[in-house]
């Protein structure tokens with residue numbers, strides 16, 4: 001596989017930011033991006049609206065120039081390895097031509113143009129079927145996108161990004177506007193892509209809860225800087241304060257997964273299990289180490 005810097009990590013780095021900054025027009029969107037994301041990881045990109053999450057993905061694809069520093073992806077400067085990257089843009093499912101069938105739109109991931117649909121090889125058709133089977137939509141091949149639910153359309157979009165066998169899959173808000181069951185289905189697909197195929201995954205998300213079981217780290221866009229933290233450090237109290245304010249609510253499932261939600265303002269009648277962010281960070285560290293211990 002590609003190799004890179006790699007003394008610190010057992011795995012080669014997939015994405016490396018070195019003092020990277022980006023402008024749109026005259027405005028600096030973020031700066032001092034300095035981190036490495038290992039291959040085989042599942043990373044969330046988190047931040048409030050307009051902080052530059054989509055900008056970050058476009059930078060990694062070489063679609064936006066850097067104002068300073070460097071970004072390397074799969075061992076090369078951003079933009080050079082795009083053939084090995086699958087990308088599901090934000091709101092893609094509502095933008096794509098909904099007269100296409102699911103199969104035709106997955107095929108676009110191979111041909112890159114809808115005019116290629118007349119010259120489909122057997123091998124291409126097999127690849128399309130494989131990607132649709134993986135995402136659980138093989139039986140929807142001949143449905144038009146307009147006939148599919150948002151959740152199924154999102155899986156079509158993922159199949160389209162997958163069909164060229166990428167090493168890195170980038171999804172911009174793939175869970176937006178999906179109901180819980182559809183969100184779970186998408187997360188399940190991502191989990192399998194990561195575990196079974198070893199794909200490196202990057203996901204923009206506003207709510208980490210759904211992704212927590214599969215995340216290995218997160219990039220937080222705060223104060224005009226991207227901060228990367230591996231998962232055992234993610235629930236650092238300072239970051240939690242930034243993300244959720246001073247109090248957060250903690251829910252621990254029987255499996256030991258911890259979920260974090262902002263404390264609802266209006267909860268007068270019940271006493272929620274709320275904690276200061278520093279306490280929550282402590283809980284998480286205990287939980288993490290206990291779980292690690294148990295797994296051995």
Ligand SMILES: Nc1ncnc2c1ncn2[C@@H]1O[C@H](COP(=O)(O)OP(=O)(O)OP(=O)(O)O)[C@@H](O)[C@H]1O
Nearest residue numbers: 024025029047048049050051052053054055056090
């Ligand atoms: N084409 C553009 N030209 C100039 N500025 C832009 C352009 N697109 C976005 N911006 C600005 O860049 C900043 C970052 O936008 P970006 O879309 O990356 O944010 P985001 O974190 O993905 O937001 P959202 O959560 O709304 O998707 C925003 O302030 C936005 O106004």
Ligand SMILES: [Mg+2]
Nearest residue numbers: 053054055090
């Ligand atoms: Mg965005």
